Amino acid sequence: MTTATETGCFETRAIHVGYDRQTNADAVSVPIYASAAFDLENARRGDALAGGSLPGFEYSRVANPTVDALERRLASLEGGVGAVALSSGMAAVSYALMCVAEGGGRIVAPVNLYGASVDALGDFLPKFGIYGDFVSDINDLASVEAVIGPDTKAIFTESVANPSTAVADIEGLADLAHKHGIPLIVDNTVPTPYLLRPIEFGADIVVHSTTKGITGHGNALGGVVVDAGRFDWNNGRFPQFTREELVISDQRAGEWHSFHSRFGNQAFIKRIRIKYLRTFGAVQSPFNAYMQLIGLETLTVREKQEVASATAIAKHLTTLSHVTSVNYAALEDSPTYDLALKYLPNGIGTILSFTVEGDGSNVERILDATKVFSYVPNIGDSRSLIVNPTKVTHREVPAGYYDAAGVSDNLIRLSIGLENVDDLIADLDQAIAGAY
Ligand SMILES: *Cc1c(COP(=O)(O)O)cnc(C)c1O
Numbered sequence: 001m002t003t004a005t006e007t008g009c010f011e012t013r014a015i016h017v018g019y020d021r022q023t024n025a026d027a028v029s030v031p032i033y034a035s036a037a038f039d040l041e042n043a044r045r046g047d048a049l050a051g052g053s054l055p056g057f058e059y060s061r062v063a064n065p066t067v068d069a070l071e072r073r074l075a076s077l078e079g080g081v082g083a084v085a086l087s088s089g090m091a092a093v094s095y096a097l098m099c100v101a102e103g104g105g106r107i108v109a110p111v112n113l114y115g116a117s118v119d120a121l122g123d124f125l126p127k128f129g130i131y132g133d134f135v136s137d138i139n140d141l142a143s144v145e146a147v148i149g150p151d152t153k154a155i156f157t158e159s160v161a162n163p164s165t166a167v168a169d170i171e172g173l174a175d176l177a178h179k180h181g182i183p184l185i186v187d188n189t190v191p192t193p194y195l196l197r198p199i200e201f202g203a204d205i206v207v208h209s210t211t212k213g214i215t216g217h218g219n220a221l222g223g224v225v226v227d228a229g230r231f232d233w234n235n236g237r238f239p240q241f242t243r244e245e246l247v248i249s250d251q252r253a254g255e256w257h258s259f260h261s262r263f264g265n266q267a268f269i270k271r272i273r274i275k276y277l278r279t280f281g282a283v284q285s286p287f288n289a290y291m292q293l294i295g296l297e298t299l300t301v302r303e304k305q306e307v308a309s310a311t312a313i314a315k316h317l318t319t320l321s322h323v324t325s326v327n328y329a330a331l332e333d334s335p336t337y338d339l340a341l342k343y344l345p346n347g348i349g350t351i352l353s354f355t356v357e358g359d360g361s362n363v364e365r366i367l368d369a370t371k372v373f374s375y376v377p378n379i380g381d382s383r384s385l386i387v388n389p390t391k392v393t394h395r396e397v398p399a400g401y402y403d404a405a406g407v408s409d410n411l412i413r414l415s416i417g418l419e420n421v422d423d424l425i426a427d428l429d430q431a432i433a434g435a436y
Pocket of ligand 1: 088089090091093114117158162187189190208209210211212221222223379
């Protein structure tokens with residue numbers, strides 16, 4: 001059998017979906033199509049390809065066969081109708097937020113977003129007319145509803161927050177968003193689709209930094225936007241999808257289309273590709289797509305072991321002196337433990353964070369003393385990583401948000417990799433004990 005199943009279990013689809021060996025010289029591993037452009041073959045075919053009536057490849061800024069395999073695979077794993085892979089997670093976040101609020105609008109989001117996303121909605125996107133309305137607790141649905149107004153275009157949240165690991169009530173937020181005619185956009189980077197699929201709970205758009213757990217080895221940047229294909233963009237709030245656009249019309253034939261009239265419930269993901277990727281050009285390279293496809297092949301086994309280790313390390317940290325709190329939503333006394341049980345029965349992910357006694361100098365001593373953990377601003381690597389968020393990954397979070405965002409200068413974040421868990425625990429033990 002050379003054609004992959006589109007319908008198998010998650011583990012099977014992570015290895016097979018979206019790639020056909022028979023049309024690829026029987027190559028078992030997805031080839032890297034290092035080609036900027038593709039042969040249109042003849043004038044008639046070129047016209048059909050460019051007009052979009054024939055599927056195929058023309059130019060790698062818009063689509064490439066290696067990237068296409070990754071996109072199909074990620075769409076399947078998240079349960080969406082389509083996906084666009086991009087050059088980084090922030091490209092995915094930015095494109096999704098700009099596309100949904102194009103022309104100006106407001107987006108409701110929690111303050112515990114990834115630092116660059118806080119900066120985007122709080123400081124940079126406002127210069128393009130897109131404003132964030134931040135709430136301190138995204139699961140306080142009444143406070144979320146209170147800030148939804150006529151200009152609100154979406155609710156945006158992370159499924160599992162980084163570094164607090166607070167779990168979002170996706171179903172509650174999706175119902176609330178839909179009641180107001182707006183979509184729910186979820187950054188699902190931390191759990192990966194193996195542990196949680198927000199579309200199953202009503203989310204409309206899912207974004208990822210595929211740099212993290214999906215690639216899994218800290219060796220390639222990437223991002224993806226996935227569309228559930230269910231949202232009705234023709235409800236009066238989203239003129240970007242209902243106005244006619246030359247790029248998807250046939251002016252010679254006098255046929256004019258909007259993204260909604262041409263693509264229906266796939267209007268969002270088509271607009272991401274045909275307008276955002278085509279214009280802003282944050283293209284996923286075929287080589288990085290290849291690295292991410294390799295990463296997906298081991299996603300399930302990596303996540304299983306890393307979640308088991310992260311859970312053991314979180315429990316162990318709660319027993320240590322000098323450790324004042326441990327943030328891992330799978331721990332029973334965590335504020336979002338019930339949501340973790342509901343949405344993430346197989347584990348909440350591979351990051352956790354903890355606070356320590358003393359001040360910044362104790363934190364620095366711990367960071368400098370670990371030998372197995374590397375001091376690295378990344379997550380989802382096969383190597384275990386340690387970082388102080390307020391100095392590095394969350395530096396752009398305003399100090400006024402620290403409490404609600406679950407960060408402080410005494411906080412240390414861990415990303416658990418594939419080393420032996422006993423070595424990881426011994427490394428933390430000696431680093432923490434030696435810091436006081
Ligand atoms: C890392 C990260 C991003 C940004 O992804 P890049 O690939 O670094 O651009 C966005 N959201 C979350 C939750 C992240 O952890």
